[in-house]
Amino acid sequence: xxxxxxxxxxxxxxxxxxxxxxxxxxxxxxxxxxxxxxxxxxxxxxxxxxxxxxxxxxxxxxxxxxxxxxxxxxxxxxxxxxxxxxxxxxxxxxxxxxxxxxxxxxxxxxxxxxxxxxxxxxxxxxxxxxxxxxxxxxxxxxxxxxxxxxxxxxxxxxxxxxxxxxxxxxxxxxxxxxxxxxxxxxxxxxxxxxxxxxxxxxxxxxxxxxxxxxxxxxxxxxxxxxxxxxxxxxxxxxxxxxxxxxxxxxxxxxxxxxxxxxxxxxxxxxxxxxxxxxxxxxxxxxxxxxxxxxxxxxxxxxxxxxxxxxxxxxxxxxxxxxxxxxxxxxxxxxxxxxxxxxxxxxxxxxxxxxxxxxxxxxx
Numbered sequence: 001x002x003x004x005x006x007x008x009x010x011x012x013x014x015x016x017x018x019x020x021x022x023x024x025x026x027x028x029x030x031x032x033x034x035x036x037x038x039x040x041x042x043x044x045x046x047x048x049x050x051x052x053x054x055x056x057x058x059x060x061x062x063x064x065x066x067x068x069x070x071x072x073x074x075x076x077x078x079x080x081x082x083x084x085x086x087x088x089x090x091x092x093x094x095x096x097x098x099x100x101x102x103x104x105x106x107x108x109x110x111x112x113x114x115x116x117x118x119x120x121x122x123x124x125x126x127x128x129x130x131x132x133x134x135x136x137x138x139x140x141x142x143x144x145x146x147x148x149x150x151x152x153x154x155x156x157x158x159x160x161x162x163x164x165x166x167x168x169x170x171x172x173x174x175x176x177x178x179x180x181x182x183x184x185x186x187x188x189x190x191x192x193x194x195x196x197x198x199x200x201x202x203x204x205x206x207x208x209x210x211x212x213x214x215x216x217x218x219x220x221x222x223x224x225x226x227x228x229x230x231x232x233x234x235x236x237x238x239x240x241x242x243x244x245x246x247x248x249x250x251x252x253x254x255x256x257x258x259x260x261x262x263x264x265x266x267x268x269x270x271x272x273x274x275x276x277x278x279x280x281x282x283x284x285x286x287x288x289x290x291x292x293x294x295x296x297x298x299x300x301x302x303x304x305x306x307x308x309x310x311x312x313x314x315x316x317x318x319x320x321x322x323x324x325x326x327x328x329x330x331x332x333x334x335x336x337x338x339x340x341x342x343x344x345x346x347x348x349x350x351x352x353x354x355x356x357x358x359x360x361x362x363x
Contacts, residue, residue, distance in 0.1 A: 011361050016290040017059070020338050023283050024052055026276075027339035030270055032247045034260045034341075037252040038211060040300055044260050047107070051343035055350035062354025067303050067362035070355055074125035078146070081118035084111035085153035092157075097204065098333075100157040112162035113348040115150045118353065119166055120309035122146055123173055128302035134177045143170055144187070144271050158204060160333030161320065167191070169309055169318040193307050227263065229258045231325045235269035235277075241271030260341035265325045278338070284318055294360035302343065307356035313337075314349075 027206050029046055030061045035042045064282035088111045093103045100107040123143060147170040151163045171187060199208065237243070248270040250256040261265050269277050291311035298304035314337050321336040323329030335342055 005070060008065060012063075013290055013294070013360060014053070016287065016294075016353060016357065017329065019283050019287040019290070020059075020350065021056070023280065023287070023338035024055075024212050026268070026280060026283075027121065027264065027336075027341075028052065028258075029245060031260050031341050033248070034251055034264075034267060037254065038247050043339050045151070048341055048346070051346045058347055059350040059354040059357075060112065062351050063357035064360065065354075065358050066165050067306070067359045068327060070115060070306065070358065071125055071128070074121045077104075078118045078122045081115045082153065084114060085150065085179045087111075089153070089156055095158055098157045098159050098221040100154075100159050100162075107343055110342075110344045112157070112159050112180060115154065115346055116165060116313050117348060117355070119147060119150055119169060120313060121177050121355070123170060124305040124309055127173065127177060127305045128300065131339070132301070135180055140174060140179060140183045140187070146170075159333070160203070161334040164320065164332060165313060165316045165334065169312045172312040172316075173305060173309060176305075200232040216343060218237050221282055227331060228324070228327050231263045231266040234263070234326050235326060236268040238273040238277075240274045240339060242271045242276055244271075245271050247271060261323070261335055262331065262340070263321050263325055264340050266337075269325075284314070284337075288315060291356055294356055298359060303362065305360040306359040310356045313352060 024043060028121075031048050032042065032045045035045045038044075044294045045103060059328050088100055088102060091102065092099045093101045093108065093112075095101055100112055101110050103109075113329075123146065126143060126146065127134075130136075133139065147166055151166050154163045154166070160234065174187070175184060230250055234248065234256050237250065238248070243249070249269055251259040256263055256266060265277070265280070271281075284286065288311050291307040294307040295304045295311075298307070317334055317337050320329055320332060320334040321340075324331040324334070338346065
């Protein structure tokens, strides 16, 4: 591994890094605000600070590795992800009905997050190996098979949110490589069929409740629809400038469940208002723009589709999380990149950025 490591600041994308870093600081401030309502012990904040320090270290190490390292590690990393996903089913901790975390020394690690890294690298590697023969149905089949293996193990936890992110990444990459339209429509048809089958044989009751609540939150305003209702109230009550950090009624009085994770954007909307919400969206736009720009300037398909895959991971997270917070999409437990509380999520997000940075600098 050391032979792939080369410390150089040439062509380093500081705009990308600082966009993510500022988002992390906004998230840390919001988590601190949520922590204030829980007493003097700042459990969430202290852990997130440690995770942020580790995440930045991971970012720089991964960005200094040559992109050829990731190309050679594509298959081993993928198989490692499979091993971790299997192991967590037997050895993992169960949180809110999902057996998806390893816990040690007071910290937790979610293999489903690592699976996103593994999938992005492997699919980029597979696209490179295809040598631009993207019109073959075998290529589409292989891409989806590689994805569905990971998705299958994740659904056993069950974690519908992470599974949907992986499927979105695969579908997005197939669209971006120019897959034939008949294959795209075929995928959409199969996805629709899978949802129907999942509804009757796979989805848990709470997942069905979330979908029904998405369709009509008034069906159970004090039960499954409670989170979405309180989230919408929080976002709306912030108005233009917000109530101020630590002064949001929904988050501070605990009307908003999971304020530090699933609904952190609702806290931002309430306490920082439209201005804070707009700044967050602007930072995400800059982040995604830099990733797409990296892909555009890459010299080969692997170095191009690595940052594209990373951008699809972030874009999917942003759309699903914010969409759920404002009632446009079902709540699936998907976190908001760099903002939501969660050590493994934050570290993986910076790792993904580091891999994209490596692809850009090595091209």
